[in-house]
Amino acid sequence: MRFHSVRRGACVMLGAAALLAGCGGGDGSGGGTVIIGTGQDPKTLFPPASDNIQARVVTELIFERLADRGGSLNTLGDAGFVPRLAQRWDWSADSLRVTFHIDPRARWQDGRAVSAEDVRFGFAVFTDTIVGARTGADLRAVVDSISVGDSLTCTVWFRQRSPERFDVLVTSLTPLPAHLLRAVRRDSLALSGFARNPVGNGPFKLVNWEQQVRLELAPSPSYAGARPALDRVIWTFAPDASTLVKQFMAGESDFLENLSVDDAAAAARQPNLRVIRLGSFGYNFLQFNLRDGASDRPHPLFGSRTLRRALTMALDRQLLVRSVFDSLGRVGLGPFVRAQWSADTTIAQIAFDRQQAARLLDSLGWHTGADGIRTRDGQPLAFTLIVPTSSNPRQSFAVLIQEQLRIAGVKVDIERLDGNTLVDRIQKHAFEAAMGGLAATPAPSGVKQTWTGAAARDGGLNYGRYENAAFDAQVDSAISAAAQASAKSHYRAAYQIIVDDAPAIWLYEPPTLDGASARLQLGTLRPDAWWMGIPSWSIAPGKRLPRDAAPAKTP
């Protein structure tokens, strides 16, 4: 903070013109330009409607929230959370209210002061069903209302003392400029000009956005916090993954997310590039449909817990992961990722044991036939595994699984489907087994929306329709436990139940490999949101390129 004050003071000395251009120097000789290659445009820059990752990345740099998760990625209570728009917050004695004190220096990019009313207005927009905000339902479930004390003080009234209520509040709500948006009809907000040309309060402002071409951000002169070190951050969009990689390898971009293992190896061989490995926030699995198609009848094969366990036992998951990701992947341990605070690597796994798998299958009446495939009452032990053509790792896993299960006497037919067809089939439960994957967040409570009985009904994400009341109860207890130790204990019990029940074979946590030019000084990247570190990125002085001196386009 001290350093920041000195810098801002220096800016004033340089005069108004320099202020407008930013402390990095109006001639562009200061902070330089970073180009980030990515596959898709944001759909919108209106925070409540941000529904793809690119929109989230950009809006979280343009808009600042009240507070943010800290490096520990804790989601219980407010421990470890760092102030952003709010300088501090105070809890009421009954912990059903929290009062935020907004930084008096905070300004919207049009010069207006950020006020408590903007927080209340943001809440009203996010929770209005007509707006259709993705996080609206979570906010409505946790927060009853927001009241305004004075222009810089607002109080959030929670519905109940759920341990993750603070996390839900600060990660789901973005204050919005009431003075600009109040007059716009709520159902038109997402389609308004603001959604393409937003006025935020964060460290960066939008300079230029040409869809399919590029999006450019520059430091916001009105930002209350420390000025970002860079002069410009530019995203370029290329739909083809191999084009993105070639662009990165050729030095046309400085940063590229989600490199494949092969591309990461190639990048690591180039002296001007480096590869950064982050904690994974995704886990992949072979999901069984426990019901017979869309009906409520048990699936003739996967309705049997013993058979699911036998199939899990027949797979050498360690070998599978090594075959696809070399040493970079990690075997999945259950419906969680190691980067979550609830993760428990001591959960007893169904170990690879081909002989025990054979004994279990024999005990179920599945005996090996002349062609090596097991049969029972004339029916072969066979199923169809659907795989998205868009994912090379999942296709590789499917083929390897097919071979390992063939050795166990199980016939697997692989059906490769394009993304839309696969989604449609899974959502309609029209599959036997699928190569699935889930994106997790630091909040482990997301497991309720993906694996519990409630999520198996009413359009939930539990597409395999696994149901176990004991698992649901442990998840509910974990979610309502205030102390992390108690919550961890319940999560552990829940994870053990689901791993034992084997509604899926937990295959892998994909490696998160990002590529960066060696000229970038990145600091520590947050595994769940690497982009939050961009304001502190810089370019080593001796490694400037001509593009670092090019001035930003006037917005």
Next chain:
Amino acid sequence: MRRFLLARGAQALAVIALVATLAFTLVHLAPGDPFAASLDDPTNTAALHAQQMHRWGYDQPLPVQYLKWLGNLARGEFGWSHSRNRRVADVLLETVPRTFLLMGAALVAGVLAGLALGTWQAARRGTPAERASGTLATAVLSVPEFLVALAALALPAARWHLFPVSGIADPAMHDSMSAIGRAWDVTRHLVLPAGTLALLTAAGVSRYHRSAMLAMLPEEFVRTARAKGAGEYTAVVRHALRNALGPLITIVGLLLPTLFGGAVFVETIFSWPGVGRMMVEAVGGNDYPLVLAGVLVGSVLVVLGSALADVLSALADPRLRIEA
């Protein structure tokens, strides 16, 4: 001629209407919808999804949606792009000129190169060089566009750094360049994608043009020119080539749909922000209005190309007008 143009116009409208209807039906019957997000997004609840579908009228019966779409189209409204969150017409205004630039450059370069090659091959008929170039042209024609594009991307761009890998302009420097610098910047970015399409165009044109030239060279007027002392260049280029250009009019018209099809792959691979790439992304996201607008642009282009070829052929050959 007027009757001929009217007949061709009516035919073109019928084709466009048929294509639009077919596209509308197929797009809506395909799996997914504009608001079906990925399977791993817990925030896209069933209720939210239903709300969005209702808001945009996608929960109405297909015939009702079709009639509404036709009504909007008649008023010149292409609808709202869900994947880009803006009017489809605005998206088209941005992307169509870029695709025309790409296709125009490829067409001019491809036709000129094909003419030169075809003429040269006809003049050098039977020589080893002619046979080798013919084999090469056939080989290029038999390779899919995306492979040629990938090869162009891998070598001249990624390995030799002769041209930019992708995009339409330098993302960091373009705005600070002079007008000439900006034009040069776009040209540099245009070379590989247009070159890929031009290469395929040239290979096709050269095969047609070689045959046309071989039919012209033994003609009496060429022989007469030679007998009157015209040199080989004059006989081939000024006499045979001029008369062999007739069939090319039809071919150039018919090249437009082929070029448009090729642009879909080339724009995607080189990240050229035109209609082809727009279509690929719109199909992936089930952005119905954008897909349909792209199909309409494509079908208009095809019909226009075909009609243009007919009209130009009819202008060149009055017998065709009478038959029409």
